[in-house]
Amino acid sequence: MTSTTEATRAGAATGRPRRGASPKPPGRGSDLLRAVPWTLPALILIFGVVLFPAGYMVYNSTRKISLAGIDHGPVGLQNYITVLSRPEVPGILVNTLVWVVSVVVITVVISLALAQFLNNNFPGRRWVRMAIIVPWAASVVMTTTVFVYGLDPYYGIINKFLVDLHLLAQPFGFTKEPLPAFISSIGIAVFVSLPFTTYTILAGLAGIPGDMLEAAKVDGASATRSYFSVTFPNLRGAIALATLINIINVFNSLPILKLMTGSIPGYKADTTTTYVFKLLQNEQRIDLSSALSVINFLIVLVVVGLYLWIVKPMKEVS
Numbered sequence: 057m058t059s060t061t062e063a064t065r066a067g068a069a070t071g072r073p074r075r076g077a078s079p080k081p082p083g084r085g086s087d088l089l090r091a092v093p094w095t096l097p098a099l100i101l102i103f104g105v106v107l108f109p110a111g112y113m114v115y116n117s118t119r120k121i122s123l124a125g126i127d128h129g130p131v132g133l134q135n136y137i138t139v140l141s142r143p144e145v146p147g148i149l150v151n152t153l154v155w156v157v158s159v160v161v162i163t164v165v166i167s168l169a170l171a172q173f174l175n176n177n178f179p180g181r182r183w184v185r186m187a188i189i190v191p192w193a194a195s196v197v198m199t200t201t202v203f204v205y206g207l208d209p210y211y212g213i214i215n216k217f218l219v220d221l222h223l224l225a226q227p228f229g230f231t232k233e234p235l236p237a238f239i240s241s242i243g244i245a246v247f248v249s250l251p252f253t254t255y256t257i258l259a260g261l262a263g264i265p266g267d268m269l270e271a272a273k274v275d276g277a278s279a280t281r282s283y284f285s286v287t288f289p290n291l292r293g294a295i296a297l298a299t300l301i302n303i304i305n306v307f308n309s310l311p312i313l314k315l316m317t318g319s320i321p322g323y324k325a326d327t328t329t330t331y332v333f334k335l336l337q338n339e340q341r342i343d344l345s346s347a348l349s350v351i352n353f354l355i356v357l358v359v360v361g362l363y364l365w366i367v368k369p370m371k372e373v374s
Contacts, residue, residue, distance in 0.1 A: 116346035123340045135347035144323040151238070152307070152327040159245040159306045164299055166246065167253035174254070175261045192251030200315045203244050207231055231316055234324035241316040245306060253298040260294025261287070296367050300360065307356055328352050
């Protein structure tokens with residue numbers, strides 16, 4: 057007992073921990089300092105690629121910038137008022153709503169059916185699953201360009217195929233008028249969104265315990281009842297994730313609409329994203345395009361916030 061006490065006093069005198077004592081946990085400040093060398097490159101990248109451009113965009117949205125790019129000083133919120141007061145903006149907002157809702161809903165519905173089909177065992181399932189990935193692996197610009205040329209009324213192979221099937225009496229200019237071009241763009245957007253959504257839901261199906269489905273079958277539930285009572289509720293997280301990412305991607309999508317409707321005059325086939333591009337490219341209005349970009353960002357935040365609040369994707373399935 058005496059030796060132990062003396063060892064304790066000696067340890068206290070020398071500042072070293074006594075034998076058997078647990079080391080003092082490092083402080084939070086020291087943990088942050090040790091993490092800096094590892095996180096600094098990522099922080100620099102985030103600042104240079106995301107934060108600085110976003111901040112500079114907000115700054116430009118409050119300035120009066122000439123067509124030549126000369127900054128004539130601050131104007132407050134005048135750019136926001138100007139861009140929202142334009143007569144074409146209400147129609148563009150409606151187009152944006154139709155664009156996002158149509159693409160996301162159609163994509164999720166088709167992906168649910170595709171995922172359920174691919175979850176079954178059948179000959180060649182691996183090859184079919186690989187084929188589903190192709191539209192996702194290919195460039196969106198490349199895929200859309202194929203459709204643009206395929207839908208051309210003079211030499212488009214898709215147009216000719218529809219005529220040969222007698223679905224069209226004669227070749228139709230899908231990319232020449234606002235409404236057909238807009239509807240065709242929705243179809244292309246669904247096509248390129250299917251792979252990610254299908255595989256996300258397929259992963260959700262793989263996570264459903266087999267005994268739950270077996271129990272429903274033993275209880276005499278039909279295939280339809282089993283799907284909507286057991287399978288579908290357990291896909292809540294996968295569907296929520298796929299829907300959320302699709303909302304963000306589709307809202308910010310530019311290549312499809314730019315290639316399909318870019319040659320059509322006016323704004324009847326535009327969304328807020330393509331309108332930003334036209335303000336910048338056609339009118340050289342950096343200030344107005346920056347203001348609309350900020351508005352777009354706020355719209356995305358509100359939509360995502362409402363979606364998370366209503367759907368509650370992290371809520372446990374009862």
